[in-house]
Amino acid sequence: MSAPLDIQLADWRNHALNLEKQVNQVIVGQSKAIRLMNIAIFARGHVLLDGGVGVGKTTLLQSIARGIGGAYERIEGTVDLMPNDLIYHTFLGPDGRPQIDEGPLLRAGENLSVFFFNEINRARPQVHALMLRVMAERHISAFKKEYRMPHMIVFADRNQVEKNETFEIPSAARDRFMMEIPIEIPSDRELKKSLVFNTKFQHAEKLTQQVESDILKFDQLNAFSDLLQNHIKSSDVLEEYTMDLWDATQSPEKFGVTMDSVDVGRVIQTGASPRGMGMLMKAARVNAWLNGRDSLYPEDIHAVFHEVISHRLVFNAAYENRRTALARELTTNIIRTLAVPSLTFSKAA
Ligand SMILES: Nc1ncnc2c1ncn2[C@@H]1O[C@H](COP(=O)(O)OP(=O)(O)OP(=O)(O)O)[C@@H](O)[C@H]1O
Structure with a gap:
């Protein structure tokens, strides 16, 4: 047993x-x-x-x-x-x-x-x-x-x-x-x-x-891994925040995200995929568990956002050769700009 x-x-x-x-x-x-x-x-x-x-x-x-x-x-x-x-x-x-x-x-x-x-x-x-x-x-x-x-x-x-x-x-x-x-x-x-x-x-x-x-x-x-993924809970507020993060990878300008070196409205050809967002949440749940929680916090998403999302972004051709630096700037600015919801979950025992 x-x-x-x-x-x-x-x-x-x-x-x-x-x-x-x-x-x-x-x-x-x-x-x-x-x-x-x-x-x-x-x-x-x-x-x-x-x-x-x-x-x-x-x-x-x-x-x-x-x-x-x-x-x-x-x-x-x-x-x-x-x-x-x-x-x-x-x-x-x-x-x-x-x-x-x-x-x-x-x-x-x-x-x-x-x-x-x-x-x-x-x-x-x-x-x-x-x-x-x-x-x-x-x-x-x-x-x-x-x-x-x-x-x-x-x-x-x-x-x-x-x-x-x-x-x-x-x-x-x-x-x-x-x-x-x-x-x-x-x-x-x-x-x-x-x-x-x-x-x-x-x-x-x-x-x-x-x-x-x-x-x-x-x-x-x-x-x-299956057991862990099923165990970690999310909330409506966190899910809405995640959807905004996703939209911001496609249309950062709609969320007021700016970038120093480029016009943010022209840089992205394709944002994160549904597969990528699913993987983001899987990774975030593991982060929550490693930190002794049974619920997702925004910080769990932040902990993995850049590494899960950056390589999936497709930049317009003129920007592709600078993708490493641009992706870092964009993911950082998305996290900084979008309002982070405050959540009150109980910590796991
Ligand atoms: N951060 C580190 N901590 C411990 N050892 C390191 C570190 N960086 C390099 N080394 C040492 O450098 C040597 C080369 O490491 P290794 O062969 O793992 O590198 P690699 O990135 O796989 O190289 P390659 O790209 O040529 O395959 C090893 O002896 C390894 O112990």
């Missing part, structure tokens, strides 16, 4: 916060990104990572995978990567004859919990199409059988610096990702110094091993 709901919620919250604490001890200066990744894990959403090279993405994901339990797999996006490279690879066996083995998507079977697609925008659209299908359906047929990966979360990094030979992910594909999370070099000088001079940070594998394994049970996350 399963434990009473309030005990389950409290136990899982302790595990979630423990995971966060342990990952923060090995990956320094990334506490905000780690909180957001934890939210995505409990909301069961795929994540785009926005970061440069050598900023600790692999170490971070391996640490998280260790804490979640299950298997971690990684693939590099390259211009000659083919969809089949995710599914199988061929090699010469000891007898000199060609053999076929399962590729990174299939190798771990149902144990796959974290799949890292590095530099996804170096891969061709055919590869994106396969990846997006598997992200949505979490199964694929190959070798005359059906492979399921029900516990998989995809983390995809886009190389934002080098644009040669890249295939940008179109807006419809970006919309499938719950969040885009920046992984930036820490700004604190002492932290930066320790990354350079403390030799432990040059041993990524040893760092990862410091995270306790199986803090969460990766194969129970889907069921717990």
Whole structure:
């Protein structure tokens, strides 16, 4: 028999916060990104990572995978990567004859919990199409059988610096990702110094091993996530506020939102999608639970608004090449400008 709901919620919250604490001890200066990744894990959403090279993405994901339990797999996006490279690879066996083995998507079977697609925008659209299908359906047929990966979360990094030979992910594909999370070099000088001079940070594998394994049970996350999503309540006032936020992503000028650098009325081609708003609320509910509440507050939406909404906005062509800065300014100004309702909910025990 399963434990009473309030005990389950409290136990899982302790595990979630423990995971966060342990990952923060090995990956320094990334506490905000780690909180957001934890939210995505409990909301069961795929994540785009926005970061440069050598900023600790692999170490971070391996640490998280260790804490979640299950298997971690990684693939590099390259211009000659083919969809089949995710599914199988061929090699010469000891007898000199060609053999076929399962590729990174299939190798771990149902144990796959974290799949890292590095530099996804170096891969061709055919590869994106396969990846997006598997992200949505979490199964694929190959070798005359059906492979399921029900516990998989995809983390995809886009190389934002080098644009040669890249295939940008179109807006419809970006919309499938719950969040885009920046992984930036820490700004604190002492932290930066320790990354350079403390030799432990040059041993990524040893760092990862410091995270306790199986803090969460990766194969129970889907069921717990459903339970959590059904548990967190919202109110009419909060729902109306959310609808205004949504409208403001499409027509910011109607809500008096302004931007310093551009005419706000001309900048947006398409605001957030219904899928995006659904994902916003899923992420916000996880934030409420992590903060020990059973009701949604505006601050739960604010905590994830930028990372869930920005990558979905489509800017008019003249502004697309400045999208990162403009999206940050717009989402910040939407939150600042729209009147925040005050809510009086009781805190969860
Ligand atoms: N914030 C950080 N905390 C801990 N270690 C870090 C951090 N940033 C970088 N490192 C260290 O830098 C090295 C490179 O990290 P890692 O390979 O994870 O980066 P990456 O972003 O995945 O690189 P690439 O883009 O080349 O794949 C590792 O030894 C890692 O420990």
